[in-house]
Amino acid sequence: MKRNVMIVMAGLALLASCAQNTKPKAQNEAKGTEEQVPVFAVGTTRAVKGQIRDYLALSGDIVSGTTVDAYSDVAGKVTKLYVSVGQRVEKDEPLAEVDPSRPGMTFNTGVVKAPISGTVIALPAQLGMTISQAVPVARLAGSGSLEARAFVAERFISKMRVGLPVELTLDAYPGRTFYGRVRELSPTVDPVSRTMEVRITVKNEDNALKTGMFAKIKIITEEKSSIVKIPAAAIVRRYGEQYVFTVETDPKDPAFTIAHKRIVTPGILIDDQAEIREGLEADVEVVLRGQSLLEDGVRVRVVETTAPLKTTY
Structure with missing residues (x-):
């Protein structure tokens, strides 16, 4: 009987020892689980104050800023062209000759002269064409x-x-x-x-x-001018809201940084640049890449920094 009591006591002592060894291990595992807070890798840039234009x-x-048509004083057949397209002419320089003669009737040939100095840009009247006084012989571009x-x-x-x-x-x-x-x-x-x-x-x-x-x-x-602007890719549009994530020090633990959601009001959007009318100040660090998975207050780690936009054109 005494032997059986001793065996039972030894067993209880062994169980107590195992329980004491297991308890600290379980506490450490629970503590480690609590400390495993997810950290998101992001790329950032800084908002700048500068110029934007639409x-x-x-x-x-x-x-040509000025064009002038040269007309013939008489109706008849174009018998000569003294100029070609692209040629430079001076005022009163001959451009063409028009013969108003008819069968059985001979008249003096009319000479069409340049009304201004310039360049011939078109010749509506071609050699051998019969024209009236309403048809331009040449079109000149002023200098x-x-x-x-x-x-x-x-x-x-x-x-x-x-x-x-x-x-x-x-x-x-x-x-x-x-x-x-x-x-x-x-x-x-x-x-x-x-x-x-x-x-x-x-x-x-x-x-x-x-x-x-x-x-x-x-x-x-x-x-x-003097507006806040950021790359348009930094703006998140979701559920009818437009917002950006800024990178700020975690108030609970200054050793870490968190993403802070800011509702913004965009203005001009051009060439992948966005004006921010409200909700953001210049020189604030803004998440440019990786923001699609973020929520307000999550921890982040900056792994890439992009140079800010140019302030002027």
Whole structure:
């Protein structure tokens, strides 16, 4: 009997020892589970205060600012052409001869002269053609400033006004930008194409531009300065809200950083840049990549930093 009691006591002692060894291990595992807070890797940039502008991109042609048609004083057959398209002429220089003679009737030949100095850009009358006084023999482009001609779609007409600044680029001069302003808006809209013609004066100080060249045109419709802007990709649009995530120090543990959700009001959106009217200040660090999985208050780690946008153009 005494032997059995001793065996039972030994067993109880062994169980107590095992329980004491297991309890700290279970406590450590529970503590480790509590400390495993997810951390999201993100890329960031900084909001800047600077300039932004909205523009309308068009294509157009370089044309002469002034064109004049030369007419014959008499009706008859064109017997001579003294000029060709692209040729430079001076005022009163002969352009063509027109013979008004008829069968049985001989008249002196009429000479068509250039009404201005300029360049021949068209010859509506061809050699051997019979013309009247209402048919132009030649069209001359004056030597004044050149213009760009473009056509604006009807839905953008409300943005157009005389005096808007314009930037032009041409394939003939890669890397170079020409500047001008809207000079004239057509009073009518083409009923077929639903477009309005726009005339733009262009600075051509070194005569690099030539009539007939193709141009890519930017009409600056709105320009703002001292506004907060960020890359458009940083804005999250979800459930009718527009917001960004900023990176801030965790108030509970300054050793970590968290993502803070900020509702923003965007303004102009152009060339992947977004104006922020409300909800964000300049020089704040904004999440640019990895924000799709974030929620307000989660911990983040910045693994990539992108240079801020340029403040001016």
